[in-house]
Amino acid sequence: MNLLVTLLLLIGAVAPPATTTAPGEATPIVSSGTGTDSAASAPVTPPLPPTKVRAYDTPNDGGKSINLEWQPSPDKDIEGYLVLRAVLGAGELKFDSLDFLPGSENSFVDERADDKQRYVYRVAAVRSAAQGNADSNPVRSAPQWFNADLFNIIVAMAIIFFFILYYIYHARKGKQLFIRRIAGLDAVEEAVGRATEMGRPILFVPGIGDIGQVATIASLNILGEIAKKTAQYGTALIVPNRDPIVFPIAREMVKEAHTKVGRPDTFKPDNIFFVTTEQFAYAAAVDGIMVRDKPATNFLLGIFFAESLILAETGTMVGAIQIAGTDQITQLPFFITACDYTLIGEELYAASAYLAREPLLLGSLVGQDYGKMIIVIVAVLGSALYLLSALKGLNWLTVVSRILKT
Amino acid sequence: MHISTDPWIWISALLTFCIFSFLVKDNPLYKFAEHVFVGVSMGYTIVVVTWSTAWPDLFEPLFVRNFAEVSIGAKVLLVIPMIMGLFYFAAFIPKINWTMRIPMSFLYGYAMGVYIPSDIQANLLKQIRDTLLTPSWLTNRLPQDMKATVALVAHTRSFNTIVDALLMFIRGPEGSRGGIGPLIILIGAIATITYFIFSREHKGILKPVANTGIIFLMIGFGASFGYTVMARLSLFIGQVQFLLHDWLGVI
């Protein structure tokens, strides 16, 4: 918005700047209508105006915006187009300059329209300080209630929701669902058992993400499952937090896990604590916990950035079993190299369902697998059709690409 | 050699050493730096949140400004999140501690609702579209690069030219994503997603496809690891330059 205010000021105060005017060259003065060069006495013929100047409300937006299109002026040697706007109302039209565009342009978006006003736009072809004008139809901007450009997202949402809900429904009816083994998740039991045998705590790091990120949510869900096991075995579970909103949820998760397995008395709220919001200060503190409390098992699950390797290497140094997982593709290589087990992207998201073995959750995993099949089909079939659009007569198939455009 | 006389530089330099000492083993210097770091960073966050959010957006309009400046409606709209925020402290009152789930559920619902459509937009539709083979690739890029490959093969003199021909075949000229590259990406992406199928045993046709996916994953992770090494080493070089240049002035 600031941009256009300044732009208006600029144009109101000085002549419209030619976009590529080199310093020292004269800029055309438009509004006066007379030539700047007094030596040139010959009258200047104005260039032919652009044609078919069409103004219309910008579709699929929140209002306050009008699109303008025109056919170029037949004169090829024009310096550019001046776009002006006048409010339709009582009295004479008073045009104000909006912008000066190079001659190659043939459209303009006015984002400073008032939804309450009707406007007429004028596009003037400019050459040697003379201009050929063409006016648009009257127009008014308006907000829309539905963004039709996003229709494809609704369709995609509907398909995915259908598969997930369908298999959840199936699961509810008691249909047996198969889920293959995921090594990193089978190791959770073993890792908890190891800590119990060694009499050492388990460290659970929920990452540095906030709850707007699904990996963090997934991590918290896994925390709930792990806390059930530690509550049963009476193993200490330490959860340092970086996000203040995640912190109370993590504490509730562990508390509820203790209640669920009937050991509410063993819940130690002090073991789930908040450290600091700063990424590396958090990493420094967690490193400290690792070397001083010597956990037998580290879970590094959630969103991690550069601190991924700081934590994973320190964990390796103290000889902990490490199960890591993140959806941050750039950090996965570090977990893979430094940890015993790594949950890659989707495996992390599926983990709580896998560990809880709750039919409804498993049902949604099955539904997602059908979603994957759809993706493969769309990618292969879409490619094939899109390639066919290279053939004569089939170029309407480019619609494939437009359907997926967001 | 000009050793710095700026006390702040000295503080920065000494703290840097404290942190690096952790590489040898945990020690009091590191513990000191770690605890300073935690305290200072949390204090800074508190101050920043105070002056950027809590004060200008909540406490000032709610308690300092009068009704002429902030309408009663606007104040009510501020009281609601305040009450929700205060529910967090119900955790300390056993009888009503369940109310702390109210702000949690608000934030959960908000976050997940916002997430779904943008996730589908950015992680599914856009990615699928970018993976599609395009007609311009088929009609221009591919024939051009194949011709170039054939030319390179025809003039093979050494191992280097064989590699050149191979590279031309796989990705076209340097810096581009031509050749059969887009096809490899399509196949690789499909193989990788097959690896993530959970509801079927990886047997039969799924097995070779999922294994191909693992190979792509490993190449990707290896390449990505190798690519990051330089950035991480630069960070250390930066710290050493700070010590040698700004602090000790030897370089």
Next chain:
Amino acid sequence: MQRQIPLTIVLVMGIVMMVQFFIPHPISRSLFELVNKWARLIGVFALILGAGSLIFYHLTKIQRKAKGWGFSIVALTSLAFMTVVGWLAGPRSMGNPAALYQVIYANVQVPLGASMFAILAFYIVSASYRAFRARNREATILLVAAFLVMLGSVPLGKDIWDHFPKISDMLLKIPNMAAKRGITFGIGLAGTGVALRIILGIERGWLGGGK
């Protein structure tokens, strides 16, 4: 009650925010901004809770004279000093680099962060040394790809064989991209799955017991 109210709030908020995405009308926009602001303001209270937890954690250590309690004093002193100095600086101090708490930030917090970050240069060495062993096919592929890209990214690699940068570029642009796409597809689908399960109240570990 204890479960119904939170579940209803999640459901309603989830659906409202999903629908909001598709409505360009200014009313929808201002709703989004309002909810967003509420979320930020609720976050303020969560931060107070967090700060309380941090203070309590260290106070307990000091009180119990637990191992390393002296450092807890360091942490609490730094926290208190920084907060007081920052509060005294007043609301207009945010953009002023000369304010004392900004100077401390720039000369204490930032170098500490940079040093922690720089430690990665060492960890990346020990991680590569330990993990890059050609134990099996997968590990060997990982190792070779990493070597090729490392050699391709420094001038010395180019001096050894001028094809290293080209191969590195190809690996990053083609197979790496393919793997990223595959992972992203999975994340996209499963992320929506998790979000939907939360909104519908199927995944409700955070609610746990109670009626």
Next chain:
Amino acid sequence: MTANAPEKKTFWQWLATIDRRILYLVMCLVVVIPLIAMLRSTVEVTSPVQDVFNAIESLAVHQKPLLVSVDFDPTSRAEMYPMLTAILRHAFARRVKVVELGIWQTGFGLAQRALNETATEYGMKYGEDYVFLGFKVGVDAVILGMGENIKKTFPVDARKIPLDSSPMMSSIRKLSDFGLIVSISAGTPGYQDWLLYAQARYHVRTAAGTTAVSAADAYPYLGSGQLTGLLAGMKGAAEYEALDAQHGFKQASTLASTAMPALSYAHIAIIILVIIGNIGFFASRRRK
């Protein structure tokens, strides 16, 4: 950290399980020695770097001032700081007037340090030859404001001196008075904002310096001509330093040029260590 093995390790086993502290020591030496010894590798100057250099040369010819925006913080100092000093040195050596500012608050200290360091070397006078505006929040508002009137956006500079009293600022009123903007940018906000608001709106030539990792994103702007030139990562900075040195500017800095060998050796060291580890691994396995 494994407990001491009861039997003595063979040499091959030792190769496969070198203590991490030895690895760290090797790494440290490989990086620090080349830096102290100021080893330098020769670099070929690539054309985007040469373009930045030429643009500043032409500022000297046309007597136009240079605007430098410091858009990074100490985290990316290794890559970005040498670019900043190399460009400032070039400008001062050619007596180009420099205005510096930053849009990352955390970059303030480095921006100030670089300016003080280079200006003293060339005997530049504050207020006459260079000015440091400092830092201001709100990127687009700052840039657009400067496009209209710099003194309105920055009534006083970082030293709290009113701009009206700076002799050099009498002829610099708005962005379009600059001949070139250089944004040394490690992320967002950064050069993209300068392109969007300054280059596109006020038609001031804009060049950028970026980290090696994000250079790939910047190349398209170079191709489209929006960016006048580009320094990519430490290598870009080293190239610029080489240009400074070639033109005989005294005090040409060597931060990046000396870092390049350190970077190369460190990479090679990692590769050698991994190979040693594998030799030990396979040799000790065969013996079993």
